[in-house]
Amino acid sequence: MASSGRDLDVRTVGLGAQAVDYLAAWDLQREVHAQVVAGEAPDTVLLLEHPPTFTAGKRTDPHERPADPGGAPVLDVDRGGKITYHGPGQLVAYPIVRLPDHVLVVDFVRRMEEAMIATCAAFGVTTARVPGRSGVWLRADSPGSGTRPERKVGAIGIRVSRGVTMHGISLNCDVDLGWYDRFVPCGIADAGVTSLSQEAGRDVTVAEVLPVLTEHLRALLAWADYTPTPDYEPRPEPGRAPRIEILTPASSR
DSSP states (O other): OOOOSOOEEEEEEEOGGGOOOHHHHHHHHHHHHHHHHTTSSOEEEEEEOOSSEEEEOTTOOGGGSOSSOTTOOEEEOSSSSOEEEEOTTEEEEEEEOBOOTTOOHHHHHHHHHHHHHHHHHHTTOOOEEETTEEEEEEOOOOTTTOOOOOEEEEEEEEEEETTEEEEEEEEESSOOGGGGGGSOGGGOTTSEEOOHHHHHTSOOOHHHHHHHHHHHHHHHTTTOOOOOOOOOOOOOOTTOOOSOOOBOTGGGO
8 A cells, every 4th residue: 555645653652551541641632633733743643551441422321331330430532432441451543633635534434444454354353344333343153153242342433623533443452351341332232342362362462463553554544545344234233323423523612
């Protein structure tokens, strides 16, 4: 994939013992976003881990919040989507980039999903999009081969303001999946959550995944044409038709 010549500053902000508090990372996002909007900074991707944190997007319903958050904060945030979990063993990427005139918001979302799909493939894990549901998914086990349902390994929730993106994606590497038992992940009760470690049958760490995801983010944020991975069968969220909700500049005022 050819580069467009646009600069992209990819920063590893804090991993492992240096995991970044969610509110501190949110402040950093806003600071970088203002700089990119003003033309004072290049397009930027922040890569990090968070301590255990639940974040509730604009579409989160009260019953989807954790009754017992296990000591982790539950924060309301200004991105689209519903509630999700961030914590150790999950690689988070916040692309703060100006969308070119020819790139629609839905194309940006698909590019971010494609970066996660390609990263999963590098570790022998086959994933795709499920139209009607955001993120990156594995198929349910075939009859007779197991009992695991359709399950999500990568999540996405973004905001676009003044033509520049915020928030982003999270890919479960070796995250403690027990945290997902405390709430309804992304408001979808009829599916599961998994990790690369769970699916690959070995420990796949954030440090191992970091350079692979970085490579694919750089390629897809060069804005060249690419061939998207074919989708799985559509499966709208229960009671919801849209695949993903994007917070537009007008609604962010």
